[in-house]
Amino acid sequence: MVGGQRLPGGSSALVASMSAVGITNVRAGTRPGAEAAPWCNIKAKLRRAGLRPTRQRLALASLLFGRGDRHVTAEMLFQEAAQANVRVSLATVYNTLHQFSRAGLLRQIVMDGPKAYFDTNMTDHNHFLVEDEFALSDIPGAALRLESMPAVPKGYEIARVDIVVRLRRKV
């Protein structure tokens, strides 16, 4: 397996780097049905999840689920909402992300950065992470398989296995 190196820290251009890195071609991207989710579906989705379809939730869900798989931070979604002329507070964005997460509509991505990333892709998959840039992209579940599983301690069961393939720019 790949040996351990260390992870230099620090970053600044977080949002910008996502697209600037040019690895978006690897994203699982458009799963069938993922992007074709009109309003009524979103409303139903929220209701099914036991969440009251308020204006803010509908708007945020629309931004989140309306265009394929996405990796967002609270700050990113907040900015996006502002650009789309949706009036929401940052606190509501945080709350909503966690509510969606708890309701099974989103998943928080395992990261060692300072910010929390959420993933709209709930299917079995993993992530590439470009070190120092916090640029994320999906690895389809089928592309990465475990050969063996360690013995699980008594009284516990496996909830999930998260795999992060850390990339570094080749010199």
Add this chain to the structure above:
Amino acid sequence: MVGGQRLPGGSSALVASMSAVGITNVRAGTRPGAEAAPWCNIKAKLRRAGLRPTRQRLALASLLFGRGDRHVTAEMLFQEAAQANVRVSLATVYNTLHQFSRAGLLRQIVMDGPKAYFDTNMTDHNHFLVEDEFALSDIPGAALRLESMPAVPKGYEIARVDIVVRLRRKV
């Protein structure tokens, strides 16, 4: 104390939980040579890493590497230093952890919690993580193998692969 609503088990319970969980049996634990590191070795270790062996660094390194593999947060190490009558500021603990990390003596563990965990075990291995408790334990590298590796985007190479097996208490 720590993460708000759905993260039971505050920071005070962190140290305790590690052993209370009863999964310490899975820890890689005492690799040969890992715990038998007297002062002079630590001094040499720091020097080899290009770090000036100051009193604080020696003391922190001693706490970190003196007793087998460990998973620590800055806060934990700070408390430990205080108990050992080592006078260091929390800021210095943070700085030192990152310096050690950059120097290849420590590794930051990939987590989605609010705190940064550092691992003194630099060998190839992965982690169990008990959800909602942030209790960590090692999985020996050999116990978990990848069957296939996805295509890496052009211009990048794999720095490391981190695998987190998330556990939940069985009902």
Add this chain to the structure above:
DNA sequence: TTACGTGCAAATAATTTGCAGTCCC
């Protein structure tokens, strides 16, 4: 109507930084 949601601002948590003073080489 009424309980659930939301906005705002203030609170908290984790971490970093600036700078004067300290200590290793």
Add this chain to the structure above:
DNA sequence: GGGACTGCAAATTATTTGCACGTAA
């Protein structure tokens, strides 16, 4: 002695909370 290191406190960043008000059922 000089530059690397440290301590402290203040600054920053990320996130949560309390409470008055709004709004979907």
